[in-house]
Amino acid sequence: MHTLTNAWQERIAIRTLKGRPISRGQAEGEALVTNQSISFLGSIDPDTGVVVEKGHELEGKDVTGKVLVFPSGKGSTVGSYVMYQLKKNGTAPAAVINRSAEPIVAVGAIISDIPMVDSTEPDAIDTIRTGDRVRVDGTRGAVDIL
Amino acid sequence: MHLTQEEESVLEGDSGPTLKKAMEILTTLGDIYGADSLIPVKSAQIAGVSYKTIGDAGLEWISDLEGTVVVPSILNPAGMDLERWQEMGVDAKFASKQASIIEAYRRLGVRCECTCTPYYIDKELAAFGDHLAWSESSAISYANSVIGARTNREGGPSALSAALIGKTANYGYHLDENRIPTIGFEVDCKLKGADYGALGCLAGAQAGSGVPMFRLRSKPYDTELKALGAAMAASGAVALYHVEGVTPKSGHQEFPDETIIIERRQIDDVFDEGCGKECGNEPDLVALGCPHYSASELEEAARLLEDHTPAKEVWICTSRRVRDANPGLVRRIEDSGAKVFVDTCMVVSPATDRFGCVLTDSGKAFKYVPNLCGVGARIAHINECLAGEDSD
Numbered sequence: 043m044h045t046l047t048n049a050w051q052e053r054i055a056i057r058t059l060k061g062r063p064i065s066r067g068q069a070e071g072e073a074l075v076t077n078q079s080i081s082f083l084g085s086i087d088p089d090t091g092v093v094v095e096k097g098h099e100l101e102g103k104d105v106t107g108k109v110l111v112f113p114s115g116k117g118s119t120v121g122s123y124v125m126y127q128l129k130k131n132g133t134a135p136a137a138v139i140n141r142s143a144e145p146i147v148a149v150g151a152i153i154s155d156i157p158m159v160d161s162t163e164p165d166a167i168d169t170i171r172t173g174d175r176v177r178v179d180g181t182r183g184a185v186d187i188l
Numbered sequence: 189m190h191l192t193q194e195e196e197s198v199l200e201g202d203s204g205p206t207l208k209k210a211m212e213i214l215t216t217l218g219d220i221y222g223a224d225s226l227i228p229v230k231s232a233q234i235a236g237v238s239y240k241t242i243g244d245a246g247l248e249w250i251s252d253l254e255g256t257v258v259v260p261s262i263l264n265p266a267g268m269d270l271e272r273w274q275e276m277g278v279d280a281k282f283a284s285k286q287a288s289i290i291e292a293y294r295r296l297g298v299r300c301e302c303t304c305t306p307y308y309i310d311k312e313l314a315a316f317g318d319h320l321a322w323s324e325s326s327a328i329s330y331a332n333s334v335i336g337a338r339t340n341r342e343g344g345p346s347a348l349s350a351a352l353i354g355k356t357a358n359y360g361y362h363l364d365e366n367r368i369p370t371i372g373f374e375v376d377c378k379l380k381g382a383d384y385g386a387l388g389c390l391a392g393a394q395a396g397s398g399v400p401m402f403r404l405r406s407k408p409y410d411t412e413l414k415a416l417g418a419a420m421a422a423s424g425a426v427a428l429y430h431v432e433g434v435t436p437k438s439g440h441q442e443f444p445d446e447t448i449i450i451e452r453r454q455i456d457d458v459f460d461e462g463c464g465k466e467c468g469n470e471p472d473l474v475a476l477g478c479p480h481y482s483a484s485e486l487e488e489a490a491r492l493l494e495d496h497t498p499a500k501e502v503w504i505c506t507s508r509r510v511r512d513a514n515p516g517l518v519r520r521i522e523d524s525g526a527k528v529f530v531d532t533c534m535v536v537s538p539a540t541d542r543f544g545c546v547l548t549d550s551g552k553a554f555k556y557v558p559n560l561c562g563v564g565a566r567i568a569h570i571n572e573c574l575a576g577e578d579s580d
Binding site for chain 1: 212217219220235236241242243244245249344
């Protein structure tokens with residue numbers, strides 16, 4: 043009980059996560075958090091923004107306007123273009139937070155004007171819960187939990 | 189990462205939104221991989237050309253860019269022969285989208301020559317020690333290993349960014365310390381032709397993203413090195429390899445302690461393997477030229493096709509430039525009924541999808557066709573690929 047209270051207090055106390063700027067700009071939205079990597083090609087329907095990958099933790103969830111928090115990108119490099127298509131269709135996430143950025147998602151976020159931060163301290167996936175209201179500053183590399 | 193004043197100003201948007209984005213891509217990748225600065229590149233080779241691979245998403249992005257490339261830049265193969273697409277069986281809708289992609293690149297000043305063998309069409313694009321921003325995996329391997337130039341495995345957008353800025357981030361294979369061999373392969377038999385593609389299938393799977401060094405009993409031609417590197421980039425993520433006494437040295441090169449022996453039997457097994465999907469089909473398409481054939485390979489095909497009609501439909505893929513420079517060879521090949529297609533290949537064209545099983549002399553096509561085309565594949569030597577009806 044004691045430990046739980048401490049962990050809870052710690053979480054409440056952390057309002058700002060310091061990270062590394064990946065893609066510039068600021069955005070705010072509701073967090074959607076997963077422990078699984080995301081491939082934008084084939085896993086997210088560019089017309090609806092819904093995750094369609096079978097068996098993915100986020101299957102059936104809509105990423106539109108969300109602050110999407112996931113460990114890293116995976117899969118085809120065409121994923122960068124798919125992020126651009128999401129943006130043009132109005133179905134893109136508002137911002138992206140990765141544990142460790144790789145080129146597919148980093149490049150996709152940059153060309154699509156989606157603010158992105160990675161390597162936050164403390165770790166974003168451990169700290170942010172789905173449904174939290176989050177503000178991402180991709181220029182400074184900061185994440186505020188509101 | 190250290191940026192010059194000029195680079196900073198581009199990053200702040202002083203040179204317009206396209207260059208700002210291009211600079212953001214280069215500096216962010218540099219930061220991710222720990223680069224110290226940007227370095228000038230001699231040329232760019234840009235992937236993300238076939239409509240089959242990039243789709244409407246890619247077409248939209250390229251069409252929205254504005255600017256002009258500042259270093260010689262050429263394209264990866266497209267999804268079809270830009271002129272003879274109907275003969276390949278490509279439909280009009282695909283052809284129109286493909287033409288739009290090519291046009292969007294042309295508008296940016298990219299030379300719309302679509303090939304995975306840029307080193308055959310212009311020697312100025314890459315020489316020993318040059319820094320490049322190339323993105324086709326077999327071309328990268330050839331440039332790094334056979335030419336002794338230096339390039340990372342760029343993605344389509346980062347290669348195009350490098351073309352627009354004229355620079356790339358200084359990390360990875362641009363640096364001596366990442367070009368040292370990490371894993372040795374000793375091959376205990378003589379190799380010829382498609383054996384090198386088969387060896388590449390085996391070695392790439394074991395090397396992953398390491399830097400293999402080979403000790404061989406035969407001296408490979410450059411075309412055989414091309415096949416070896418292409419297969420390793422498909423079965424693994426090999427971007428650079430060395431062959432003892434053959435490939436140019438750049439920096440420290442000792443045969444690695446960790447060494448794997450490869451025997452004849454293992455090479456033969458690759459030829460017997462089949463596509464791994466158990467497609468159950470007899471090959472109904474012979475597809476050669478992955479990577480694109482050189483003039484000497486076209487000549488060998490022409491010789492093997494003399495006086496007979498091949499038993500199956502045959503496509504031989506090469507670059508437009510090599511085809512146009514060798515009209516006599518092309519005529520001899522096409523007189524047999526085989527087709528010489530340019531600008532494209534069996535891996536990136538949707539035209540391959542209608543076949544049941546592809547017979548190829550390429551380790552790379554053998555690895556990629558089943559996954560990217562949903563079609564079976566077998567690898568064989570070129571003389572078997574081009575045999576006539578009665579030679580079975």
